[in-house]
Amino acid sequence: xxxxxxxxxxxxxxxxxxxxxxxxxxxxxxxxxxxxxxxxxxxxxxxxxxxxxxxxxxxxxxxxxxxxxxxxxxxxxxxxxxxxxxxxxxxxxxxxxxxxxxxxxxxxxxxxxxxxxxxxxxxxxxxxxxxxxxxxxxxxxxxxxxxxxxxxxxxxxxxxxxxxxxxxxxxxxxxxxxxxxxxxxxxxxxxxxxxxxxxxxxxxxxxxxxxxxxxxxxxxxxxxxxxxxxxxxxxxxxxxxxxxxxxxxxxxxxxxxxxxxxxxxxxxxxxxxxxxxxxxxxxxxxxxxxxxxxxxxxxxxxxxxxxxxxxxxxxxxxxxxxxxxxxxxxxxxxxxxxxxxxxxxxxxxxxxxxxxxxxxxxxxxxxxxxxxxxxxxxxxxxxxxxxxxxxxxxxxxxxxxxxxxxxxxxxxxxxxxxxxxxxxxxxxxxxxxxxxxxxxxxxxxxxxxxxxxxxxxxxxxxxxxxxxxxxxxxxxxxxx
Amino acid sequence: xxxxxxxxxxxxxxxxxxxxxxxxxxxxxxxxxxxxxxxxxxxxxxxxxxxxxxxxxxxxxxxxxxxxxxxxxxxxxxxxxxxxxxxxxxxxxxxxxxxxxxxxxxxxxxxxxxxxxxxxxxxxxxxxxxxxxxxxxxxxxxxxxxxxxxxxxxxxxxxxxxxxxxxxxxxxxxxxxxxxxxxxxxxxxxxxxxxxxxxxxxxxxxxxxxxxxxxxxxxxxxxxxxxxxxxxxxxxxxxxxxxxxxxxxxxxxxxxxxxxxxxxx
Numbered sequence: 001x002x003x004x005x006x007x008x009x010x011x012x013x014x015x016x017x018x019x020x021x022x023x024x025x026x027x028x029x030x031x032x033x034x035x036x037x038x039x040x041x042x043x044x045x046x047x048x049x050x051x052x053x054x055x056x057x058x059x060x061x062x063x064x065x066x067x068x069x070x071x072x073x074x075x076x077x078x079x080x081x082x083x084x085x086x087x088x089x090x091x092x093x094x095x096x097x098x099x100x101x102x103x104x105x106x107x108x109x110x111x112x113x114x115x116x117x118x119x120x121x122x123x124x125x126x127x128x129x130x131x132x133x134x135x136x137x138x139x140x141x142x143x144x145x146x147x148x149x150x151x152x153x154x155x156x157x158x159x160x161x162x163x164x165x166x167x168x169x170x171x172x173x174x175x176x177x178x179x180x181x182x183x184x185x186x187x188x189x190x191x192x193x194x195x196x197x198x199x200x201x202x203x204x205x206x207x208x209x210x211x212x213x214x215x216x217x218x219x220x221x222x223x224x225x226x227x228x229x230x231x232x233x234x235x236x237x238x239x240x241x242x243x244x245x246x247x248x249x250x251x252x253x254x255x256x257x258x259x260x261x262x263x264x265x266x267x268x269x270x271x272x273x274x275x276x277x278x279x280x281x282x283x284x285x286x287x288x289x290x291x292x293x294x295x296x297x298x299x300x301x302x303x304x305x306x307x308x309x310x311x312x313x314x315x316x317x318x319x320x321x322x323x324x325x326x327x328x329x330x331x332x333x334x335x336x337x338x339x340x341x342x343x344x345x346x347x348x349x350x351x352x353x354x355x356x357x358x359x360x361x362x363x364x365x366x367x368x369x370x371x372x373x374x375x376x377x378x379x380x381x382x383x384x385x386x387x388x389x390x391x392x393x394x395x396x397x398x399x400x401x402x403x404x405x406x407x408x409x410x411x412x413x414x415x416x417x418x419x420x421x422x423x424x425x426x427x428x429x430x431x432x433x434x435x436x437x438x439x440x441x442x443x444x445x446x447x448x449x450x451x452x453x454x455x456x457x458x459x460x461x462x463x464x465x466x467x468x469x470x471x472x473x474x475x476x477x478x479x480x
Numbered sequence: 481x482x483x484x485x486x487x488x489x490x491x492x493x494x495x496x497x498x499x500x501x502x503x504x505x506x507x508x509x510x511x512x513x514x515x516x517x518x519x520x521x522x523x524x525x526x527x528x529x530x531x532x533x534x535x536x537x538x539x540x541x542x543x544x545x546x547x548x549x550x551x552x553x554x555x556x557x558x559x560x561x562x563x564x565x566x567x568x569x570x571x572x573x574x575x576x577x578x579x580x581x582x583x584x585x586x587x588x589x590x591x592x593x594x595x596x597x598x599x600x601x602x603x604x605x606x607x608x609x610x611x612x613x614x615x616x617x618x619x620x621x622x623x624x625x626x627x628x629x630x631x632x633x634x635x636x637x638x639x640x641x642x643x644x645x646x647x648x649x650x651x652x653x654x655x656x657x658x659x660x661x662x663x664x665x666x667x668x669x670x671x672x673x674x675x676x677x678x679x680x681x682x683x684x685x686x687x688x689x690x691x692x693x694x695x696x697x698x699x700x701x702x703x704x705x706x707x708x709x710x711x712x713x714x715x716x717x718x719x720x721x722x723x724x725x726x727x728x729x730x731x732x733x734x735x736x737x738x739x740x741x742x743x744x745x
Contacts, residue, residue, distance in 0.1 A: 007630065007735040007736065007737050008617075008735060008736060008737075008738075009733060009734065009735050010612075010615075010734040010735070010736060012610060012731070012734075013533070013534065014492070014493075014530070014533050014534025014535050014536055015492065015493040015496065015534065015535045015536060015537070016492045016493065016534070016613065017492070017493055017495060017496065018491060018492045018493070018494075021613070021614065022614050022616070022620075022690070024613040024614075027612075028492075028534075028612070028613050029610055029611055029612050029613060030611050030612070030613050030657075030692075031537070031609060031610075031611040031659070032535075032536040032537065032609070032610050032611070033525075033536070033537040033538065033539065033606075033608070033609040034537075034538055034539055034605065034606045034607065034608045034609060035536060035608040035609070035610050035697065036528075036530075036536065037530065037533045037534070037536060038514060038717065039514045039532060039533070042730060042731060042732040042733070043608065043610055043633075043695070043697070043730060043731040043732075044714065044717070044729055044730040045587065045605050045608045045697060045699055045714075045729035045730070046538050046605060046606075046608070047513075047515075047575045047576045047585045047586060048575070048585075048586035048587050048588045048589045048590070048605055049541075049561065049573035049574065049575050049586060049589055049590055050573060050574050050575075050578060050586050050588075050590050050600075050712075051571055051572075051573055051590035051591070051592060051600030052558075052560070052571075052572045052573060052574050053571065053572045053598070054569070054570075054571040054572075054592040054595070054596065054597060054598050054600075055562075055569075055570045055571060055572070055595075056595060056596055057569070057595035057596065058564075058569070058570035058595065059566065059567045059568070059570070060545055060566060060567070060570060061545045061546045061562035061563070061570050061572075062545070062546060063546050063548075064546055064547070064548035064550060064560060064562070066548055066549070066550050066551070068551060072553070073551055073553070073554070073555030074550065074551025074552050074553055074554070074555050074556070074557070075551070075552070075553055076552060076553040078550050080546075080562070081546075082570070094572070096550065096552045096558065097552065097553075098552070098554075098556075098579075098580050099558065099574070099578060099579065099580030099581075101572055425486060440483075441483035441485060441486050442483060442486045445486060445488075448502060454501070454502055454503050454504065455502070457503065457504035457505065457546070458502055458504060458505040458520055459505075460505050460506060460507040460518060461507065462507040462509075462518055462531070463509060463516070464531050465485075467489070467505070467507065467518045467529075468505075469502050469505065469520055470488075472494075473494075473497060473498065473500070473502065474488050474489075474490050474491075474494055475488070475489040475490035475518065475520065475527070475529050475535075476486065476487070476488060476489065477486070477487050477489050477518075478485055478486050479485045479486075479487065480485050
């Protein structure tokens with residue numbers, strides 16, 4: 001029998017249940033619960049929680065949406081995605097002053113999300129942070145039997161204004177029964193200034209938001225104006241065929257009809273300028289008609305801004321299950337929404353001007369990532385409108401494995417995109433020439449799904465990399 | 481194929497939450513309190529992966545449904561969670577360092593009792609459990625006695641608990657292990673100094689080869705606060721040891737002696 005040995009110190013380390021149960025790393029635990037292992041290997045009870053504010057009869061909180069606009073350390077107002085019932089899901093404001101949290105507007109919310117065509121009653125809302133605003137999915141979108149004329153994304157800007165993100169017109173939408181496509185009339189005779197067409201001119205009408213500077217793709221007038229044979233006045237009628245929708249009078253006051261015309265005898269339309277040449281000629285939305293005898297001493301009665309072709313890429317954002325902002329471009333995962341019964345499949349994302357438009361997206365497109373035009377688009381060419389509100393249908397690339405992506409987020413370098421499928425993790429990289437290329441960074445680890453898509457809610461950017469929970473419930477990190 | 485930029489962080493403890501259903505996660509960075517962790521929540525608890533230390537678990541009084549770090553207009557960052565009872569009540573809570581309380585960490589748990597009240601219910605934190613892996617303090621073919629274990633920490637008799645916050649539970653030679661299923665010992669204050677927070681646990685059972693210790697710590701927030709701070713908060717960890725009352729809810733060192741041993745082979 002030997003002597004008593006001197007006292008020896010035991011340290012406290014984290015959980016380790018890996019390997020031989022009698023030869024695990026020194027100073028580890030098989031269960032460490034409600035203790036923090038502090039730096040230097042000592043233990044302290046875990047942090048408690050201080051109640052800051054109770055939500056009123058809320059069912060669930062699906063996400064916080066931090067608001068930090070460019071140049072700010074933080075914000076006195078952030079957003080939250082909260083549900084108040086089986087079919088009542090809202091984006092609400094959360095004010096924070098010092099440590100006091102309040103919910104203004106009695107939690108009424110800046111947006112009540114549409115559930116008829118979306119899963120946003122139980123899934124976290126897709127959102128992305130832009131330098132001057134937050135954009136998030138509202139559950140609508142151009143789709144379905146009603147051909148809803150409502151963009152899928154909503155913008156909350158640094159001034160606290162809420163507006164739809166993207167503009168588009170659907171003259172066949174029954175929501176606004178306005179009686180078909182736009183038309184024009186020509187009245188020969190007087191007027192000053194006056195209109196005159198020597199060979200042929202085609203007119204277009206579109207939507208314009210004077211605050212965001214965004215233009216929709218315009219609707220063509222079906223009939224070309226041929227030689228008028230003299231002077232007269234052209235009246236653009238049925239303007240309300242260019243459907244619009246807003247959150248109320250403030251947003252409505254931002255919206256205008258604008259017009260495009262081809263150069264007399266040619267085919268490419270350009271924006272018609274105002275009489276003062278300081279912007280587009282515009283009339284408030286809701287106006288039934290307007291005359292286009294805008295400026296005298298001109299060929300046709302108007303002046304075209306030859307730096308602004310009528311946009312052809314300004315399709316609205318489609319329905320998406322995730323969106324993110326990387327390297328000056330918004331990305332998203334096209335998503336197929338169903339109605340509340342889960343039986344009616346609203347696959348028609350609606351890019352065109354009618355239900356039979358060939359630019360429909362189908363189920364196979366949901367195995368893809370899509371993206372908007374880039375901020376750089378307006379710097380390398382004369383882009384008419386806001387590139388980030390413009391989502392051309394061909395800005396899309398299928399996931400190499402053919403799987404359907406679950407979620408995406410900016411990679412740690414904030415240039416590339418990290419995209420997960422149920423079994424794989426990819427990087428989506430934009431090359432200098434604008435092409436997008438895929439790189440599989442793990443064909444073994446995807447993103448945990450869960451009945452309510454909870455895996456999406458485990459993706460977090462940390463200062464060490466992007467962390468998530470894999471399909472095998474492993475904690476993963478991409479350090480990129 | 482796995483790119484070396486992709487790593488599994490949980491390989492040391494993967495089996496622990498096989499049966500749990502993750503709900504959400506948060507990243508919490510509070511350098512003033514040495515917090516730098518990714519935390520995955522499920523209905524009744526969470527897994528914390530501390531980037532400097534490793535993994536630990538928590539139990540949660542209410543289900544956590546969302547988590548984030550938000551900065552107010554002054555740039556003060558709050559570590560927020562939203563939770564409650566699904567389809568009934570949800571509140572917003574702050575954890576770890578509180579910018580409006582000198583970045584001290586709460587040592588109480590608030591909950592909301594219904595869907596309308598703004599006055600939270602205060603409760604103690606759940607009991608801390610630290611169950612070490614099996615230790616063999618000598619050669620595994622020999623047996624020995626561990627006469628005592630000495631622990632520096634929060635061991636004084638608690639008025640609130642009418643008992644000891646800190647307890648030592650131990651197991652030997654691969655007998656079944658469960659929290660509360662071993663031999664539980666209360667501490668005895670080591671003599672000579674009234675303030676050194678050193679406590680003795682007498683084991684005194686000979687002829688054992690393998691030992692497993694479970695250190696348990698109960699919360700007792702209404703007892704005298706450490707360092708004169710509010711009963712709502714732990715003291716600043718950088719000042720632990722320098723206060724009137726030190727090491728609330730903490731264990732800072734553990735020493736053991738190996739007593740008489742027997743060479744059996």
